[in-house]
Each structure stands twice: as C-alpha cells, then as structure tokens.
Amino acid sequence: MTGQNTDSNAAPKLSAHGIAKSFDGREVLHGISFDVLRGEFLSILGPSGCGKSTILRILIGLEHPDAGCVLLDGKDITDAAPSKRHMGIVFQDYALFENMTVLGNVEYALRFDPTRRECRTKIALEALASLGMADYANKPVAGLSGGQMQRVSIARTLALSPEVILFDEPTSGLDADARLALRSQLKKIQRDHGTTMVFITHDQEEAFALADRVMVMGEGSIHQLDEPLRIVENPADGYVRDFVVSNLKAKYDSLARFASPLR
C-alpha cells in the first residue's frame, strides 16, 4: 500500500513517488510512495533485506531509482548529485576518517565550502558540543567507543546544516546504554534544530520510541505508514500485526514480569 500523511495541511519536506529498484534482475522496491513532513521524525521499520537501506540510498542520491522520483520541497531532485540535495546521512558503521582527529572529521567537509571555510572550526565545535563531544575534539577517533564514534558521525553531518538527515541503523552496533543516550540526543537535535529525520531500523521498540510516524516495510513494499499508537491499535494487515504488534507485545510481557515485583 502507499503511505498516507496524517496531517493533510502539512507540506511534505521530502517525497518519494513510485520508486522502483532492481538489482541483478530482482526487484527490491516495488514502486513505493511516501511523504516525510517538515521537521518530522519518520522511522522506517522492516526486517533485513526488505529494501529500507535502498530507499535511503535513493533518497540521498547514492543509488538511482529505475522508476519514480524524489522531491525535496516539491522540487524534483532525482537526478541531483548527493551533495546538492541538502541532506546528510549517518551510517551504521560510522564511516569516520580514522586518520583524523574528532575535530578534523567534523570540519573536513567545511574546508571545501568557501562560505564556511573560515569559521569551520567554530561550526565544528558547536556541532560537537551539541552532542556532548567537544571535550574530545583533539582526540583521534580510533580510540573512541562505538557510541562516541556515532556521535562524531552525527556531528559531522550536523555541521553541514542539512535540511534532512537520514540514519541507516545508527544504533545497531551500540550497547544498550549508548543506544538510549543516542536516542535522546537525536530527539533533542530534532527539537532544537527542527531537522527532518528519516531513521531506518529493524528494532520495533526503537522505531516506536523515536518516531512521529512509523513506516512498516516488508519485501520492498510499504505495509503501513502511520503514527505509532494507530499502528498498534489498527494494524493494516497480518504482516504488521505479526512483525510489529506481536513483537512489541512479547517484549512488553517479558518486561512486565520483571517490572511487577519492583512496583
């Protein structure tokens, strides 16, 4: 099914229309369409191999769709270069430049921007401070923990002031504490900067905890796009009920067993 906006008055910041993509003759996206609202936090939830990373790569321009188009503020950017889309991406594996310091990583791209080259250190330090990493500015990234590396990676993206940030399972490699810390930082950034965020995950709990809306995917199609509570209350089909609602309920039940003696 095609996703629908919950607020018809809100103008979409980012739209995908009829996106289809095949690799080696196998279609991984079947003409999907959805909108992301301005300032919204959209979680794309689905199991491994359902095509969610491919969507992200198409949105930012690292892959070209076989059919369909991508719109930013209503303007077709399907053929625009990734750097011209005013978007940033954060990868699961951080993709940091390991030969540079924390600050070096964050200010690197600013060196090539004539308008911000002079004040690049100030911008980079502000971005690091917003993620609690300013004290690490002169440290090499190689010695950081996974959570710290991911915060540097986010700061590097933030420093370029993108209008939309795409997250490709950024918490997958982190321990439970680091995941929780990163989640709250992402929500804070969204609130403070009003940045539109698209967040990919296969973790139901994470998708529902963070998102304004959740897009549930399976085998290259969108099964439901709605607010978290509405999905729980009204799953669109059996797939959503099994993959999302049942899983969440199972987690809740197991937690409840341990939580009740604590009350």
Place this chain on the structure above:
Amino acid sequence: MTRYNTSHGTRVLEIALLLFFLLAVAFPLVGMFSRLADPQVREVFGTPAFATACVNSLVVAALTTVISVLAALLMSWVLCRTAIHGKGVFAVLLTVPMLVPSLAHGMSLVYLLGSNGILTNLLHGSWSIYGYPGIVMGSFLYSFPPAFLMLYDVMRYEDATPYQAADVLGIPKGSQFAHITLPFLRKPLVSAVFATFALVITDYGVPLMVGGKVTTLPVLMYQNAVGLLDFDAGAAIGFVLLVPAVIDFLVDVLARDNASARYVSRGFDNKRRPVRDALGYVAAVLVTLALLLPIATFCMVSFVTKYPLDLTPTLANVGRAFTMGAGSYWVNSLFIALVVSILGTIVAYLVAYITARVGGVSARLLHLASVTTLAVPGIVLGLSFSLAFKDSPIYGTFAILILVNLVHFIASPYLMAYNSLSKVNKNLEAVGQTMGVGRVRIVLDVLVPATADTIAEMFSFFFVNCMVTISAVSFLSTTLDMPLALLVTDLDAQRLVECSAFVAVLILFTNVVEKAVVAFVKRYRHAQQTAI
C-alpha cells in the same frame, strides 16, 4: 559499492589502465606466442635437448620444493609455536636472501662448496656441486624466503581457541595437529608448494651459475634467445615455462584464503618447554646459518686479495669493481628501481582503488589483468617485450626496462593495495559524495593515509625486486642502461670473482638501506600518530 555516481574521471582512469594492460601485457605475449602457429617453431619440442631440459627442470623444481616448503613449515612452527628468544631477529634474517639476485646464490655456493670452496678446503672435500646438487641448494636459498613468508604469515594469525578447546576436551596433541593444524594450513601449503615450484622452474640465475652440464628450461631458453638469437625456439620454450606458472596462478586463486574472514580470536601463549625450545633453537640456528653462510661468503670474498689463493683483506676490489663500471650500473639500477617503485606503486594503487572501491565490469577486468601477470615468468616477459618493441622508440632505453619491471612485479603490490583498500570502510566515498567532497580528495586525504604502511611496502617490494632481477631485463638492457645485477655474471665470466662478489654485496647493501629507510619512515609515522 555503487556505479551510479562513478565520475567521468573514474571512467577515464579505468580505460587508461585497461589500455595499459592491453599494451604492456597482452600485446607482447600474444605477439610472441602467435609464433607457435608455425609448425617449424614447434620443432624445438621434439629435440633431445628440450626433453632433457624438461626432465632436469622437473627434478630440481620438485626436489627444491620439498626441501624449501618443509624448511619453511618448520621455521614457521618454531617462530610461532615455541618460546625461543629473538623470534623477530630470526624472522628478518630468514628473509635476507630475498635481497640478493639468484645469480649471487649460485655464485656464493661456488665460493663455499666449489672445488676450491672455503668449506671444501676446510673439510678436504672432493665433491662437485655443479649440476643437480648446486641447482637444488641455490634454488633453496632463492625459494625458501617467499615460502617461509607465506606460511609464517598464516601461522602467526592462527586462532589458539580451537587448541584450547581441544585441550579441555582431552584431545591428544597428535590429533590436534592432524585435525586442527593441517586443515588450517592445507590451502596455504598448497599455495606455497605451487608457488615454490613455479619460482624454481622459471629461474635461470642459479642454474646458469652452478648448473654445469645440467641444463634447465630457462637456461635453454636463454641460450637459444640470447646466445643463438633463435627467438622462435625461445618463444616456444617460453610457452612451456608459462604452464607451471599458470597452474600456480590457478591454484593460488582457487586456494586463496579469504583474509577478511579470518581473524585472531586469541593468540598463542607459548609456555616454556625446555626440550621443544632447545630443538627450536637448533633448527632456527641451522636454517639461518644455511641461508646466511653463502651470503657471508660472498661478502668475505669481495674483500680478499685473490680468492682462493690469497685471502688477505683488501678494499682494492671495490675500486676495481667501480673501474669496471659498477658505479654507473649501480646508478642505472637505482634509477630504474626508484622510477619503477614510484610509478609502479601509483599504477598498482590506482588499479586497486578501481577494483576494491569502485567495482563494475572494468574493475573485474583490471583485477584479472593484474593478477594474471603473476603467471608470467620474467624471462618470458623479457623475450616477449624484446620481440614486441624492438622497432619502437623505447627499445634500448630505460623506458622499456622500467616498463618491463613494472609489469613483471605489479601483481603482488596490487594485491597488497587491494587487500588494504578492501578493509577500509566502504561508505567513506558515499559520505564524501553527500558532503560535496570528491573521490580524489577522499583518496588523498583519507585512503592514502589509512593505507600508508601498505604503500610503503608496495614501494619496497618494487624497489628490492628491481635491484635483484635479472630475468626480464637480460633480454632488453644495453651496455648503457644495464642494471647492476647483470654485472655479477659479466664480472664472473671475466674471472673477476672478487669484483663480482662485491657487486652482489653492493646490491645487498642497497636493499638493506632501502628496507631500513622504509622501516624508519613507518615507525616515524606511527610515532606521530600516537602523539596526537
């Protein structure tokens, strides 16, 4: 890896590199082997000399392979599984023979064990090393270090966890060796066996010096092509020499371990065991002596008045060698080695960048072209270049020597760069693209620093091999651009054995200095990084 954002610059680079391989590898080899279409050219296969050379080559290659691989396996085990001291020193000393030309190994055996050899006189021996014994001993010196490095590198990174689990389960050591060690080493051993066999059967330096009446295929090819100017016979024998090298190449491709899938979970903690360690010391000292004694001999011979009659120390041979042209040939070698090292490292790195980080059809073709050069012996490449470019402006110039060495040695540095670049985070270019940072900048600012150690090793590999090689360049050099290694045979043929030995020392000295400089640069870089 995506092709979608491959820039025009990348495509131009791919085409340029493909054209390079077409011109420098396919064109000369196809031209040379097309001569085999003529039945007269193939007549050499029916001659008794060819049959004898085939048998000789097979026998010495088989014998040497057994000895070298067993010794390499033993030394790898000693350095990785015993608690002897000085493992790092032994590991370095065992690879020193790689720093001298194979000609020098043959020559040093004559000084040591020839009819007037130092050991022969000392022990009043009456043996003759010319023929099979000399070729096998010399080939052992030549082929042991690469075999050792292949096995040592694998054993160093073996995971100790299966052995610990086996100990807990009470499995005897013999069973552990049969069911853990051997399966682990099977592929590297197969690779080492075929690589050693191909290395020995295609070498002509050692048999040329100590072969006596025993003629091997490369020597027969050299005699036909250089001595008799019978290029057709040379091409036909060259084709046969390609067979073991191609088999080695195929075995290597099929048997290659997926390095990225292998990692050390837990290293070996070798506890002291007096008997095992004592035996380890004995083995390490004996093998090291066997490898270094010949080198020490030509070092000594180069500084005596008249070997073997007057062993008074002197520096006169240094002056005589330089009077005979050693100085200018040394400069030739340094020039060739430096240019090949710089250009070769750049070309190999660019090819590896395309194959490891860009992907696509061109990348697969480039990978195939690069690793295929592993299967072409230098002697075959040299003759093919001689035939293909003899009417071109580069013939008889440094350019053809640089080109042939670059092609001859590109496969290993390419694979070094390919492995390193494959391990660097795959998303760096994607991040760069989204941030408006181009591929060139990511390569220069991120990938090159991240793989700097590998680049230094690539440079070093080209340099050392250019200094010691004689195979390809012997067909192409003139008196004006002759590299130093070829002077070893020239001076030896003029009975100037002390000067000839000094030339080998000069090559060894140059390579040791180069290795020391590269090690210093790497250490300095690491110290700077740690200081951040």
